[in-house]
Amino acid sequence: MRRELSPDQAALVAEVDAVLDALPAGAGPQEAFRRLGAARLLAVHFPVEYGGRGLDLAHHAAASERIGLRGLPDVAQLITVQGVGCAILAFGTEAQRRRWLPEIASGRLLASLLLSEAGAGSDLTRVETTGTADGDGWLVSGRKTWSLLTDLSAIALCSARTRRSESRYDGISLFLVDLSAPGVRVEPVARASGEPYYTVTLDRVRVGPEAVLGEPHRGWALLPTVIGFERGGFDYLTRARAWRDAAAAELAALPDSEREVLAADFVRREFAVENARAVAYHAVATADGLELDETVTAYAKLGTGLAAQSLVRWAAEELLAVPGADGPGGSRSVLRAAVAEAPELTVSGGAQELQLDLIAGEFAIGRTIR
Numbered sequence: 076m077r078r079e080l081s082p083d084q085a086a087l088v089a090e091v092d093a094v095l096d097a098l099p100a101g102a103g104p105q106e107a108f109r110r111l112g113a114a115r116l117l118a119v120h121f122p123v124e125y126g127g128r129g130l131d132l133a134h135h136a137a138a139s140e141r142i143g144l145r146g147l148p149d150v151a152q153l154i155t156v157q158g159v160g161c162a163i164l165a166f167g168t169e170a171q172r173r174r175w176l177p178e179i180a181s182g183r184l185l186a187s188l189l190l191s192e193a194g195a196g197s198d199l200t201r202v203e204t205t206g207t208a209d210g211d212g213w214l215v216s217g218r219k220t221w222s223l224l225t226d227l228s229a230i231a232l233c234s235a236r237t238r239r240s241e242s243r244y245d246g247i248s249l250f251l252v253d254l255s256a257p258g259v260r261v262e263p264v265a266r267a268s269g270e271p272y273y274t275v276t277l278d279r280v281r282v283g284p285e286a287v288l289g290e291p292h293r294g295w296a297l298l299p300t301v302i303g304f305e306r307g308g309f310d311y312l313t314r315a316r317a318w319r320d321a322a323a324a325e326l327a328a329l330p331d332s333e334r335e336v337l338a339a340d341f342v343r344r345e346f347a348v349e350n351a352r353a354v355a356y357h358a359v360a361t362a363d364g365l366e367l368d369e370t371v372t373a374y375a376k377l378g379t380g381l382a383a384q385s386l387v388r389w390a391a392e393e394l395l396a397v398p399g400a401d402g403p404g405g406s407r408s409v410l411r412a413a414v415a416e417a418p419e420l421t422v423s424g425g426a427q428e429l430q431l432d433l434i435a436g437e438f439a440i441g442r443t444i445r
């Protein structure tokens with residue numbers, strides 16, 4: 076199944092290309108994000124008054140996919156615009172929306188997610204970071220792991236346990252933390268490939284009532300929206316499509332006889348990526364406003380991650396095993412980096428077992444997916 080963009084979505088993609096084509100030589104990602112923001116292309120699904128265009132999530136997916144395909148770090152879109160921005164849009168007060176959304180949509184402000192901890196990854200109810208009442212606010216203390224973009228971010232959405240309760244889903248609050256506040260320490264963690272991770276230590280970081288997103292203690296209910304779009308797998312798709320292009324270049328460089336033997340295997344994996352992309356677009360097309368169906372996104376996440384991994388595994392075994400030098404487009408280097416990065420695709424945003432549990436859980440209660 077191949078998923079074509081609608082004419083409107085294709086027009087947005089052309090706008091993204093026009094902005095990026097006009098970038099001065101040597102401009103970095105931050106300049107690119109600012110220009111895309113100035114053209115209102117970073118968050119087209121935000122209302123106009125907050126710097127968007129009032130379009131739906133499927134249009135945002137098309138623009139965002141293109142931004143990733145053009146080689147810009149797609150985590151910026153995924154984490155800042157989707158993770159933090161959409162959470163503020165959906166659950167923030169009017170003051171929080173006015174304070175943060177125009178900055179996010181303009182590409183001037185990056186924001187990160189501080190959800191994962193050493194013992195709390197797929198299961199975010201295991202959060203050990205605490206928020207202790209302090210006057211009209213809280214003192215937040217704990218250690219967050221695997222955070223991306225943190226060194227460039229001004230704020231972060233951080234989960235903390237603010238009360239103990241019989242239900243592990245109760246008592247979690249989400250705070251918008253100023254990363255320059257006293258008590259915040261951000262340390263990089265070495266990574267084989269891709270954007271660096273950061274460990275963030277919070278030591279009695281004071282947050283006021285204006286920093287709480289949604290109701291105190293009831294943050295759990297907000298998390299599906301925070302990580303919903305990530306579960307659509309769009310960042311995996313941009314990687315999968317870049318890796319597919321690299322594999323195609325390697326294949327094209329083989330002698331005819333060897334290429335013919337491998338061509339069918341390649342096309343099968345290419346189809347798997349396109350099929351997964353169709354599911355990812357189905358997930359955003361069936362969203363209810365900003366809310367995505369958990370089961371469809373679990374399929375999208377699994378499908379995109381597994382399709383990308385299968386492509387890379389095959390390319391490593393069949394193409395990288397053949398001795399040869401890197402071509403002009405650097406396809407060998409791209410595939411070698413992919414070998415290091417691909418395993419993360421069934422871990423980030425909740426391990427694959429979690430996605431399978433979500434799918435199984437929905438079927439167990441007999442609900443029909445949209």
Ligand SMILES: Cc1cc2nc3c(=O)[nH]c(=O)nc-3n(C[C@H](O)[C@H](O)[C@H](O)COP(=O)(O)OP(=O)(O)OC[C@H]3O[C@@H](n4cnc5c(N)ncnc54)[C@H](O)[C@@H]3O)c2cc1C
Binds near residue numbers: 192193419
């Ligand atoms: C590229 C990348 C970017 C990330 N960015 C961020 C970020 O910006 N902010 C942030 O807060 N976090 C981030 N994370 C963390 C990410 O959300 C977690 O890695 C993810 O949720 C998995 O948690 P974990 O690493 O603790 O592993 P776990 O979930 O603890 O999994 C450990 C092992 O247990 C298995 N497992 C998990 N659940 C089950 C189950 N129900 N049944 C059976 N087996 C299971 C897994 O397959 C795995 O082998 C990022 C991770 C990656 C890889």
